[in-house]
Amino acid sequence: MPDSTSTxxxxxxxxxxxxxxxxxxxxxxxHALGTLxxxxxxxVLWNYETTDFAGLRAAFxxxxxxxxxxxxxxxxxxxxxxxxxxxxxxxxxxxxxxxELADEVDKLNDRPDSSGRCWxxxxxxxxxxxxxxxxxxxxxxxxxxxxRRIFMLGDMDHxxxxxxxxxxxxxxxxxxxxxGRTLEVTPELREWALGYFRRSEAGVAGDRTRRVADGPETTxxxxxxxxxxxxxxxxxxxxxxxxxxxxxxxxxxGREYASVMHAYWALSTDDAGWHDRIAAASRGLDxxxxxxxxxxxxxxxxxxxGVMAALLRDKFERHPAMAATLLGTGDARLLYSDxxxxxxxxxxxxxxxxxxxxxxxxLAVGRPTGPATP
Numbered sequence: 001m002p003d004s005t006s007t008x009x010x011x012x013x014x015x016x017x018x019x020x021x022x023x024x025x026x027x028x029x030x031h032a033l034g035t036l037x038x039x040x041x042x043x044v045l046w047n048y049e050t051t052d053f054a055g056l057r058a059a060f061x062x063x064x065x066x067x068x069x070x071x072x073x074x075x076x077x078x079x080x081x082x083x084x085x086x087x088x089x090x091x092x093x094x095x096x097x098x099x100e101l102a103d104e105v106d107k108l109n110d111r112p113d114s115s116g117r118c119w120x121x122x123x124x125x126x127x128x129x130x131x132x133x134x135x136x137x138x139x140x141x142x143x144x145x146x147x148r149r150i151f152m153l154g155d156m157d158h159x160x161x162x163x164x165x166x167x168x169x170x171x172x173x174x175x176x177x178x179x180g181r182t183l184e185v186t187p188e189l190r191e192w193a194l195g196y197f198r199r200s201e202a203g204v205a206g207d208r209t210r211r212v213a214d215g216p217e218t219t220x221x222x223x224x225x226x227x228x229x230x231x232x233x234x235x236x237x238x239x240x241x242x243x244x245x246x247x248x249x250x251x252x253x254g255r256e257y258a259s260v261m262h263a264y265w266a267l268s269t270d271d272a273g274w275h276d277r278i279a280a281a282s283r284g285l286d287x288x289x290x291x292x293x294x295x296x297x298x299x300x301x302x303x304x305x306g307v308m309a310a311l312l313r314d315k316f317e318r319h320p321a322m323a324a325t326l327l328g329t330g331d332a333r334l335l336y337s338d339x340x341x342x343x344x345x346x347x348x349x350x351x352x353x354x355x356x357x358x359x360x361x362x363l364a365v366g367r368p369t370g371p372a373t374p
Contacts, residue, residue, distance in 0.1 A: 004104060007037050009045070015221040015335055015346075016041050019104040023097075024066045030074035031085065036065065038101045040108035053098065060094035067092055091147065099145035114144040115152035122163065126197035138167055158196075165193040222329055225352065226337025226345075228285065239329075241322040242356060245284025248322060250314045252307075259284040260311045265291025267307055268300055288340065305351060308344075312359050326360045333357070 004021040018039035025034045025046055036056075037045045044056045046065065059065040067090040069075065076082045092100075103113035112120065118140040125133040141163055144152050150159040159177050168174050168185045176183045183189065224242045233240060233247070240246055244260040257263035261284035266275045274294035281287035297303075316323040334353040335346035342348025 003100070007035075007039075009037075009039060009043075010223065011041070015223055016043075017108050017221070018043075018045075019101070019108065021101075024069045024075075026064050026066065026069075030076055031066070031069040032076045032078060034078070036101075038105055040105065042105060044101075053102065056098060056101070057094070060098070065094075067094065067097065096145045096147055099143075100148065103145070103148075114140070115148065118144055118152060118163075122166075122197050123201045125166070126194050126201070129194060134166065137163070141167065153200075162193040162196045165189055220332050221335050222332040223335045223337055223346070224329075224356070226339065239325065241319075241325050242329075242334075243284075244308075244312075244352065245288075246322075247284075248315050248319050250311050250318065252311060252314070255279075259287070260308075260315055261285070262287040263311050264304075264308060265294070268296055268304070269294040270297040271295050305355075308352070309355050309358070312355055313362070316359055316363060323363055326356065327363055329360065334360075 004019040007018045007020040008015050009018065010016070016039045018037050020035045020037040022033055023036045023046070024031045025036075034046060039045070042052055044051050044053060046059075049055075049059075051059070056065070068088045069085045071085055071087050073085045074082070075085045099114065103115070106113040106116075118137070121133070121136040121140045125137050141149070141160075149163075152160055153162065157177075161174075161177050161183070164174050165183070165185055170185055170187055170190065172185050173182045174185060175181075222239075224239050225244070227240060227243065229240075237246070241248065244264065247259055249256050249258060250260055250263050251257070252263050252267060257266060257279055258281075262279055262281060265287050266278040268291055269275055269278070271294060274290070278287050278290045278294065281290055316326055334350075334356045336344060336350060336352035336356065337347075338345035338352065344350075344352040346353055
């Protein structure tokens with residue numbers, strides 16, 4: 001299991017990505033194993049507590065959070081077990097864990113973490129090996145959480161030995177990569193270490209150029225859908241036009257429907273009476289309510305994705321202004337909010353968000369987006 005896993009929260013309609021890991025949380029009279037989350041905006045959450053990194057340090061200092069509860073203390077693992085804390089040892093300290101989490105926040109914001117910042121100083125020193133640049137290397141190396149230093153170069157053949165060679169004095173003996181062995185730092189060994197970073201940076205630069213040649217690897221998420229307007233849709237509408245229940249006529253099989261949602265649910269049944277009742281519903285949400293009660297046509301689970309894709313293509317082909325709104329989302333990752341379906345919603349497979357991205361991409365290259373047979 002990884003040390004941390006992905007999480008997110010919604011703030012003002014925007015998705016804020018985060019990472020979470022397990023810690024022990026002190027409650028009234030017992031400790032519980034729970035999740036500690038950090039987010040791209042710097043927020044830190046556990047249970048119902050929201051704070052920042054200063055608050056996180058204070059929580060470890062006063063025992064609210066801990067890596068090793070006292071032996072014999074009452075312990076609850078919610079939904080799983082309860083008992084008393086056994087003898088526990090952690091290879092982490094609170095400060096090392098906080099350093100890890102700070103690195104996670106840097107990564108969430110696409111900026112160099114402590115290892116990345118150290119790498120930058122190493123490359124600068126290799127290019128210009130002055131005493132001042134070496135001190136920057138020393139400072140940035142010690143800022144990397146100690147237990148992560150052997151991984152910072154991403155080179156398991158050498159670990160962090162090239163860094164430690166540069167930080168040592170000529171004639172000094174330092175631990176080698178293999179336990180129990182040592183290295184004596186010589187001028188030749190220092191020159192090898194300098195060459196290591198010069199060669200590595202050249203290779204990384206080339207790899208970076210190849211990796212991003214066709215565009216960014218990640219994009220900013222954007223929440224769409226999930227909004228209900230009992231008194232009528234906004235005029236003028238914004239991102240609301242991307243919702244499948246937004247009034248926008250579509251055609252399927254020679255018949256016109258008031259919205260994608262009307263068409264989708266009407267087509268989900270092979271009962272003509274139910275089909276017509278659904279198609280005639282006053283709102284898209286009413287069409288869904290009726291459709292949920294209708295008998296489903298055979299093979300619908302296998303066909304529904306293709307039907308939805310065809311309906312979305314038809315919608316944005318017929319309504320250029322709505323297509324312009326979709327194109328206006330750029331390359332954002334679209335998270336479609338639909339409380340009624342994990343299949344379509346971003347709290348599950350997010351198929352609606354993914355299909356909207358597909359249609360947007362087709363529109364961007366001017367590809368014909370006419371109806372396709374599912």
